[in-house]
Amino acid sequence: MKEDPESFDRIMNIASKLILDYLNSQIRAGVNVVQIFDSWAGLLEKGEYERFVLEPTKKIILGLPKSVPKIYFSAKTEGMLESFAKAGPDFLSIDSYTQIRESYYKLGERFGLQGNLSPEAARRGGPEMEKAAFSILKEADGISRFIFNLGHGVLRDTPPDNLKRIVEIVKGHRI
Secondary structure, eight states, X not given: OOSOHHHHHHHHHHHHHHHHHHHHHHHHTTOSOEXXXXXXXXXXXXXXXXXXXXXXXXXXXXXXXXXXXXXXXOSOOTTTHHHHHTTOXXXXXXXXXXXXXXXXXXXXXXXXXXXXXXXXXXXXXXXXXXXXXXXXXXXXXTOSSEEXXXXXXXXXXXXXXXXXXXXXXXXXXXX
């Protein structure tokens, strides 16, 4: 990326076209929402992200139908939300280390938020997981566009019963 930025730009251009084609085929097949997983973007410095990743991501998002909601995810979102927002998604998915309410105040109502239960808490289960899930729901109260989710993917050894319990908690929560 840094050693040969021109080659990196060409690769990103090719990748963004392939991703856009793939997502549009998924939309034609009937998906209701798309999520772009950019797990490594949060590891970049803000300037690196804006130089190397922002424009290809914008091209993907702008190339999708406006009628289909677009969620943009990256790990390590703390301090990068404003940069990620420049890509133009409808929702920003935040990791487990990023505060929901603080993110909402930074971004306002322009973007919905998705997140952010720790995958480790989901794996452990029990009262700690339940307390964390209830805490997230409380923090998200009053945010009109919020999707409860993990702050990253489900860990392979997470017991399915823990995930079922999370769904019960979320479904039982009054908005």
